[in-house]
Amino acid sequence: MSDQPAKIGDNWPNLIGKRLPRVDAVEKVNGDAKYAGDFNLTGQLWMKILRSPYPHAKIISIDASKALEMPGVKAVVTAEDFNGWSWGWGPTTRDETPLADEKVRYFAEAVAAVAAEDEETAEEACALINVVYEELPGIFDAEEAMRDGAPQVHDYVDNNISWDFHMDYGDVEEGFAEADFVREDRFETGRTLTGFLEPPAAVAQIDSSGITIYAAKQSPYFIYRQLASCFKLPLSKVRVIQPYVGGGFGGTKNDSTAGDFCAVMLAKKTKRPVKFVYNMEEVLTTCRRRHNMIVDCKMGMKKDGSITAVQTKVIADGGAFTAIGPLTMYLTGIMTTLPYKLDHYKHDAYRVFTNHPVSAAMRGHGVTHTRFAAEIQMEKMADELGIDPVEVRMKNAIEAPHETINGITVDTCGLKEGLEIVSSSSAWKDKDQNKKDGPVVRGIGISGTSHLGGARQRGHQSCAAIVRLCEDGTVNYLTGASDAGQGSDTVLVQLVAEELGLTMEDVTIQRVDTAVTPVDNGSYGSRVTILAGQAAQKAAQEVKRQLAEAAANIWEVDAGKILFNDRTVFVDGDPDKSMSFKKLTQIACYSETGAVIMGKGFSEYGLEKMDFEKGYGNPGVNYSFTSQLSAVDVDIETGMVKVKDFLIAHDCGRPLHPVNVEAQTQGAASQGLGQALYEDFKMREGRTMNSTMVNYMMPLSTEHPDFELHDIITDDPHGPFGAKEASEGSIISTPPSIVSAIHDATGIWFTKLPVTPEKIVLALKEKKENS
Amino acid sequence: MEKITCNFVVNGQAEEISIPPNRTLLHMLREDLMFHGVREGCSHGECGSCNVILDGKLVNACLILAVEADGMEILTVEGMVDGDNLHPIQQAFVDESGMQCGACTTGMILSTKNLLDANPDPSREEIKDALAGNFCRCTGYAKIFESVEAAAESMKGTQS
Structure with a gap:
């Protein structure tokens, strides 16, 4: 340590924003990690x-x-x-x-x-x-299951309607009347596996x-x-x-x-x-799988590309039981009012029982389906109106602060900045020059999407943390939050260490043991960093407050003047008054009758009222924005698509652990790639025909392109150190950008996921026959 | 079922063990010898999470009967550690955060060893090909490729 005591601001924050190793890395590479x-x-x-x-x-x-x-x-x-x-x-x-x-x-x-x-x-x-x-008799088709006389999966509902959810904001008929152009299209998303390996x-x-x-x-x-x-x-x-x-994904x-x-x-x-x-x-x-959904989407647009109204109807194959399906239906609607300006929106969602395995949440829960539909339809309409894909998005993109028609409040938004990054890339600017002559055709597509962070459900929302100071100046941090691989343990330890001016090695995390750790809602909807993160910060601040009081007694100064940095405690502006964190801990714990120093903290973000039935109010704490460019090569003879590049500009507020943010963005894009091109359970009379990893196709190393990632820093007021979600944005932005790129290559809009080689070959054949 | 006595050298340690003939190498390593770093994923030879090196060859332990490996040397991820020191490949995966949930990681590391033993300076495309038998759902592979490249760099001029 140098002779000069550190001052606040010298290297603060110490840990936030640094490229640190994961706290679980060594155990995961040497075989010690126990599942x-x-x-x-x-x-x-x-x-x-x-x-x-x-x-x-x-x-x-x-x-x-x-x-x-x-x-x-x-x-x-x-x-x-x-x-x-x-x-x-x-x-x-x-x-x-x-x-x-x-x-x-x-x-x-x-x-x-x-x-x-x-x-x-x-x-x-x-x-x-x-x-x-x-x-x-079984029922295996969601639309047929809704008809009178269809076999009933459960007796407690009619027409197999497991759950329905409706939103009606503004006046869609008025919105469609204002439009110069109205389109109606049917989209469909695949039934996909979450894909955890454990x-x-x-x-x-x-x-x-x-x-x-x-x-x-x-x-x-x-x-x-x-x-x-x-x-x-x-x-x-x-x-x-x-x-x-070993992986979760909902x-x-x-x-x-x-x-x-x-x-x-x-x-x-x-x-x-x-x-x-x-x-x-x-x-x-x-196991629970992503809902297969039919999305009927109707959109009104003016000649200048501005959207006047959107109406969506969702029919989701829920399988045999309800599980978390009502939340899925809510999310299909509530998030359609982002990230584009929308004054009129109507939504009707039906989750339908069938004799299929149960559908439930998966990363990008509910949002991937309707966002895919609206994103493709918007670009399709712009295409027909002769409006550039970037221009139509810039025209409609919201800017912060913004309140949607259904009461979602957005304080920070990096969508336009992201679209600018994507569209100023050489891949986009030179896309027409880079077009190859068959049989392999290059296509470039883009998308602009949004996702919530700090997801809410009705009922229990808060996260809590306990920070226990050991007598030697190290720390036990107890959390109810779980890391299924996403790296949240690392970020949470980072937040505790940051608050106390310690290193990552000084803080040991206690993973969930319900006999010991505080109750927690769970790791879903990108809520851990924001909510468990705030709880961790507050618990550490409480420990810091107790230690600062002890230090203030020693030095006879105001506790507010005590600062913590670099494992050192010191008085602001008085370099002679400093001691190691460990020494202060020992003094505080052993003086007089002694003290046991513990801090507890609770999250407070996102507690305002919401209306779950009507889809009004904030479904999350804050909102990320993702802009993406995908480059694909389509072999027009075989229909094979190879993704060549992903350029993703993501606004997660502020990356607390940049390596994890990159890794989450890459991993979610990888799953989006699977959804766009490969993944779908093949069902026959209720049986899953591709029931092993040999015949259920997920992307492997050879299917992955290079990634170019850009962070857009917006510092949201509702997240620790400005953080928003970073784990789901790109699973929503990837499928529409790939489908847009396939359109660029082939001139065909595909509306049903996954876009398999078979579908491409048949569509190209049909196009040729009709021309 | 009648058991058969087999001899193996696992991570340099001689083991004599009686096993039923239908026991896979994977279950023998995990359940009998407690090498939990050998993970079970798909059980069909598709995901690579049970990769071990058997007499110098990378194999899926789920596809081999333990009795077939009688008399052979087996290397699992546990055997790559030297005392408290990680193998340079393991260290590279730590440094580059080449893992998320960790379920594929140990197999990925053995696959990397198999690649770098044969080709100490692989191109990105050669890395992709070498890892095509190792499924990862979490990472999108980018940080895994970077880990392999970092491992190759740090091992230059050394023996693995």
Whole structure:
């Protein structure tokens, strides 16, 4: 340390904005990182699930006697064991039981589970359970499911309408009357896999002290509440321990699985710990997937390109149960009023039950579908009016501050700046010169989109943190937030260390253990950095306040003059009065009767009222803006598309950890690439035909282009150090920019995702025949 | 099922173990020998998260029966660490943040070792080809490619 004490501002902020290694990096490269499936408890049994061979059938009887006679088999559970208990998103939609009760509603739904001495025995025993079914006619098309007389998946709703959501702002008819040009188009988005590589897994035990479960969860406090309800235990007796999580991306790991409930029930029956790990085929056939949606979009535009009105109707294939679907429907509508000026908007969304696996949230939740539709339709109309794709976006782009017609308030917006970056690139400016003559044609496309950060639901919203100071000047930081890989642990540690003037190594994070860490809503909707981040900051500030008081006593100065920097505490403007953070800690902890220094903090952003039913008010705390250019090569003979470049200009307010921000933007764009070109479950009579990673195509290393990334700094007032979301923007901007690029190459607007080689070849053939 | 006694050298350590003939190398390493750095993803040889190096060759441990590897040397990610020191490839993945959730990372590192052992100075395209059997859903691969390039740079003139 230099002779001259540091002064505030010398190198502050120390850590925010720096390219620091991740706090979990070493454990993830040397093999130490333990995931749920890596935990083993003494005496544990293995569990396997028997799954339905029909998509829709009555269960007439279940006879497990042969399975129970098999050596090594310890217990079997069926729906009877759960006594009718069900779970779901809201009080009126708790329609899912851990095991199928009375009837099965989708192919491979869980029907029974076996616990045995080893996994093979459990699997063999499943085959010995005799289930008698009576097949029922299935319904596999969302539009048909809504018609009178269609097979009913559930009795508690009519016409299979799982949930509907409506918005009506301004007067769309007036808006369409003002327009010079009105278009109506039908768009469709694929049914896609979230794609985590670590399957659901858990090892559970239950005894008189309660439940302990090590589970692969992105939001462990969901299963915490659900297990308490299912097993009729107080929350204080449910201990969910969250190890490292091998990817989440929404849906499955933000919910419970049949496996979780069955493992606890079998542990209860056998009085032994029970472990399970889903295989990847179970993941692809039974886990929550992105809704397949039909989006009918109607847009009015004036000759100058300004949008006068938008009307959307969504029909979403919800699969067999509601899950988090109501929130999906809300998001399809509420976010359509960004990022372009819009005075008239009407939206009708219908989530429909079918005999398909359950649809739920996935990164870019709900927003990817309607934003794709409106973004492509806007450009299509501009194209027909002879307006440049950049010009139509600049014409309609909002500027901050802005309030949408449905009460969303935007304080910072880097959309126009992003579009300028994208359109001043040589890739855009020289796009016509760079056009190649077949058979491989270059196309360039752009998009401009927005996403919410700090997502809200009805009910519990706040995050909390506890910062405990150890006597040697190091820190334990306790959070209820989970890192499924996105890097939030690193950012949260960074915020605590920053506040206390410490290094990253001084702060150790305690990952979720519901017996120890503060309750948290979960890791979804880009809420961790903003909300858990604010809580972490405040908890650290509380520790700092207590230490500053101790320092103020020593030096007999006002506590407000005590500063923390570089593991040093000093008096502002008085360089002689300084000591190490460690020394001050020891003085504070050991003087007189001693002190135990702890701080707690709660988030406060985004607590104002909202109207979930009407889609009015802020769905999040603040809003990111993403502008993207995609360059593609289309082989017009084979229809193969190769993405060559991604240029993404992202306004996340301020990147707190620039490496993570880049990585999130790249990763979300990668998933967007999959959605645009490859990914779609092929369904036949309720069966998932591409049920392995061999035939469900996701982008690999060779499909990835180079990335050029630009940060747009806007310093939002509602995020720690100005931060907004950074993990979902580019999954929304990527599909429309790719589809726009394919149009540039082929002259064809594709409206149905994914745009496969087959679709391209057929469309080119049709175009040729018609010309 | 009758067990068969096999001998392996795992990360330099001799192991004698009786295993049923239908046990995969993956499950033997994970469940019997507790090398959890060998991860199970797709179980179909598609994702590469169970990559290990078997007698100098990169393999998917999910596609090989443990008994087939009798008498062979196995390297897992745990064996790349030298005391407290990470292997330069591991260090490069730390320095370049070449991971997010970590589920693919250990396989990715062994695949990288396999590449750099044969080609110490690969081009970006050669890296993409070499990692085409390793699925990553989180990163969009950019930081993984940068990690491999950083590893190649730091290992120049040294033996892996």
